[in-house]
Amino acid sequence: MRLSIVTTLYRSASTIDEFCRRIFAAAETIADDIELIVVNDGSPDDSLDLVLARQRRDPRIVVVDLSRNFGHHKAIMTGLAEATGDLVFLIDSDLEEEPELLLAFYRRWLQNDCDVVFGVQEARRGGIVERVTGALFFSFIDVLSDEPVPRNLVIARLMNRDFVRALVRHRDREFLILHLWQLTGFRQVPVTVRKLSSSPSTYSLAMRIEMAVKYLTTTSTxxxxxxxxxxxxxxxxxxxxxxxxxxxxxxxxxxxxxxxxxxxxxxxxxxxxxxxxxxxxxxxxxxxxxxxRRPYTVVRHIYRAERIAAAGASTVHRLQRDRAIDSDVPR
Structure with a gap:
């Protein structure tokens, strides 16, 4: 079985090394063929340099370097379009969701009654103001949207190839990825997870209002x-x-x-x-x-290391490709 792990980089310099170590340790217990796809969403720190240095030691890492910051959800879709695994595990690299969730999700997936296993927070994090505004955000959307939005979702999810193939075929240029997850369908089952950080969400009130407006005006009639x-x-x-x-x-x-x-x-x-x-x-x-019909992200380089056996030796080659990711072309 080939396992793809997809994550994104944005101000991730303090966590990316530990994340790679822990996610590979978890993945190696369930799969022999592993690739880690890391999408650099225009991170202003040295996250890209750190992950490229790690790639020189571990060619299983594929780095997708976007030309600028396009946003978290679009970076995720770009990474999913590059994934080639029979199973694809999506998770953030900030360690608020434990990389070891892969094992719990895989055990649930082995019951063979679902196509996707996704995480749901046991309780919303943050203070009273954040929890109240979060509740108002979802209530506002529920009243005005065509379909209710699942509450307290996290990014972490384990998906089979059929689901990922259907997901990246969506042609939306402006979207919230949680809506695409819901719209794609298939058999999806939740698993309760705990986020380790109790710090406030990086989504401010203004960003939540912007997300609500974008969601409603792109999905609701x-x-x-x-x-x-x-x-x-x-x-x-x-x-x-x-x-x-x-x-x-x-x-x-x-x-x-x-x-x-x-x-x-x-x-x-x-x-x-x-x-x-x-x-x-x-x-x-x-x-x-x-x-x-513009591409929703533009890729500056893809750093992909391939092991090539020659005369009993192993050489690592880095391939750099300039191209635009367009969801109209299924992968």
Whole structure:
């Protein structure tokens, strides 16, 4: 069995050596043929140099160096597109999720009733503010999205080749990977895990709002239906209001001050129109991004070491390829 392990680099200099040591130790107990795919997502520290130094000692490491920072989820999809294993284990390299989770996930996968084993936190980390904003984030999405979003997912998951092949065929340019996991389907089973770090999440409130907007405007049509319903409600309310003031004027002679009613009407309808056009504008912007068909990441180099036997000796060659990763081309 060939096992691929996929991870990403971003400010990972302090953890990458220990991560490699522990993940290989775990992987060697279940597979003989192993590759570790490390995607450098434009890390500003010396993470890339450290992993390249380790690759010179261990040719099982494949390093995908992106041309800049494209974002965590897009870097993950790039790494998954490079994976060739019968099983693919995805995990972050920051050691908040233990590399030894591979063994627990593999034991669960051996029960032969699933295609994916994924991790779920036993409890959300962080302080009261972070937990409250996290709960509001998911509640907001649940109300406005077409489908509910699973709570407390972690990155760590073990996937078979069929699932990975189907996952990387998605053509979305703007996405949250948890939605693609859910959309891809297959038989997925959860395993409760514990994140070791109790430090606050790296996702700030602004980033969570941005993620929520991106998720909703790239996956949900419910908002567009709500806009239609809001327009109908505003129209109906205006008819009722006009009828009320007209009736009061006819039967009691009490009119409405023209300036006050005019300004209120302008503010109300102007604000409503601006809000609706803004929402529709986000949808249009997403459509524009998708129709451009740009690659969602650009790879500067792929460092792949291959053992080549020649005259009884083993030589390590590094191959560097310039290319763009495009999810339209299945791997």
């Amino acid at each position: 419910r908002i567009l239906h709500l806009i239609l319903y809001a327009g109908i409600a505003i129209f109906a309310l205006s008819l009722v209001t006009i009828g009320f003031f007209l009736t009061r004027y006819l039967f009691s002679g009490i009119g409405v001050d023209g300036f006050t009613s005019l300004i209120i009407s302008i503010w109300f309808f102007g604000g409503s129109t601006t809000l609706i056009l803004g929402i529709i504008g986000i949808y249009v912007a997403n459509i524009l991004s998708e129709t451009k």
